[in-house]
Amino acid sequence: MNVVTHAVHFNADRKLIDFIEAKLSKLQVFFDKIIDANVFLKLENSGQVRDKIAEIKLNIPGAVIVVKEIALTFEAAIDEAVEILKRQLVKHKQLKK
16 A cells, blocks of 8 residues: 655654554555555644644545544544544445445
């Protein structure tokens, strides 16, 4: 699976990109026909705490699954988004049978 990471208005370090790629590669277990994934990392600047936004767009045959999560760290947002994607992929796979 091809993973493209877009960091909006900042530069993501290699450690974060490797973390994202490792998490998303585990989705292949649940659905093996994933075409690619686009990950958008953004900083939300509302209030005192700068929240981190992770949006993942997963391209699969016949559909696009988009998940957006907000957390205090990018790692936590990615973890939450991947859990949601797992459920979505399992549901999609069951509907296709």
